[in-house]
Amino acid sequence: MKFGKRYQEYMQGQVELPQVGIKRLKNMLKKCRKALPPEKNSLNSCVQDASESRCCQQHCQVCDGTFFPALVSEMSAVSGCFNERARRLLELHLATGLKKYVNVLKRRMHISHHDNLMQEGKDLVNYAIIHSIAMRKLLKKYDKIHYSKKGQEFKSHAQEMQIEILQSPWLAELMAFYINERECTAKKKGMAATEAMAATAVAGLFRECSLEFNEGKPVLCCSLFDSMKLEVNLTCSICLDTVFDPVSLSCGHIFCYVCGCSAASTSIVDGLKAADSKARCPLCRQDGVYNKAVHLDELCILLKNSCPEYWKERQQSERAERVRLAKEHWESLCQAFTGI
Known part of the structure; x- marks a missing residue:
């Protein structure tokens, strides 16, 4: 299944959350391709003349004026929503004093309150991962059409603007929250760590989340689909x-x-x-x-x-x-x- 279809299927169940419009942004890139002169629209001619093959490597009126501003706007909305939702979830879980007492009462009245927190944490990690992959796919598409590295360079720009969702501090916190709760559940049920990992594995986006030690140095790892692996040193x-x-x-x-x-x-x-x-x-x-x-x-x-x-x-x-x-x-x- 192509990523675009998988992304659309996933986001259908996340109506209340902002998303990156993959189809709309891809259509912008298609318009850019159509805007090229006929002789520049074939790969062979681009290979023959390297100096002219880059349709807009330094400047592209279509993409610089529409694609990147739209991508920045949507990434900002996604990153802001993720940070706020993750912050509220973890504050609820780590509440102390009166807030903690209220949460205990809620758990007694609603047994699945803990499970709801776990599920929301998983959903937020999935949300971060799938949008990071969506951005990567879009930028690779940009570079493929423009025969440039401007898309790759944009990643650094996104990090400077602090809208790259994988650099969010709350993502590392959610990963740690997931591991802590998994081990807590394993202790309560008397399960081995590997059994607990298999029982709580998330079907679909991230397959495993763990704390590993490489030569004695701890690394927070998350294995993702699409052959990606997130590591936090x-x-x-x-x-x-x-x-x-x-x-x-x-x-x-x-x-x-x-x-x-x-x-x-x-x-x-x-x-x-x-x-x-x-x-x-x-x-x-x-x-x-x-x-x-x-x-x-x-x-x-x-x-x-x-x-x-x-x-x-x-x-x-x-x-x-x-x-x-x-x-x-x-x-x-x-x-x-x-x-x-």
Whole structure:
């Protein structure tokens, strides 16, 4: 089955969610192909004259004026919807205090409340994956028609605009949520991890979601259909150790909370929200990525359960480091206030 048909079938059951109009965007590219002069419309002539074969490699009035703006608009809507839905779902699951008490009452009145959360989490991961594949297919189509690499270059542009859905911090959180709940269900039912994985495998888009260790380094993996595999590296590029108390910047890169504060030149008391708007990510060098940083609570739970000895050791050393940094912060404030 072609991806376009599969995509349409999937989105028929997701009426309330925004989607990328694959057919409409492909029709835009067809119009671009029809707009070419007859001699430029055949592959043979394009191969014969390399200098003229690129119909609009540097500039295309049809696509630059319609295709890319439409794709940016639809990707922004999809990414924004996904982030908001994932945030609300995880806040509901990790609720504390009065919210947690209300959720307990709901679960008693409605036994399948937990199952509903699991199903919504799976649906959101599927939603992210299928739209990422749709974007990849569309951009490959663009490059095929234009004999260019502009479509591939657009991926970097989408990441800079923070509308690439696979770089969303909430996707890593949903993957961790899925693994945590799968293992929790396995413990309650007395199942082996492999049996639980098979029982909760999602038919269709992502076939397996797991935490793997490559040479002792943790990696969050998700095997997708269409021979794709999503991998999220969980090694902090600053301290070069497994991320502790992880946070994800809006560019998608994950760091330890203390390391992130250090990179942003802000104190752990003020937090990443107080970072300068010009502060850059240590990896991709994008600016303005700290203000929308997300604390990855589900990932924190997953790593704590998967690496208990490391987590306990790191927690002890981290506590001492945080006390020292907090003390330095308040002493500097007192000196600034008193002038002594």
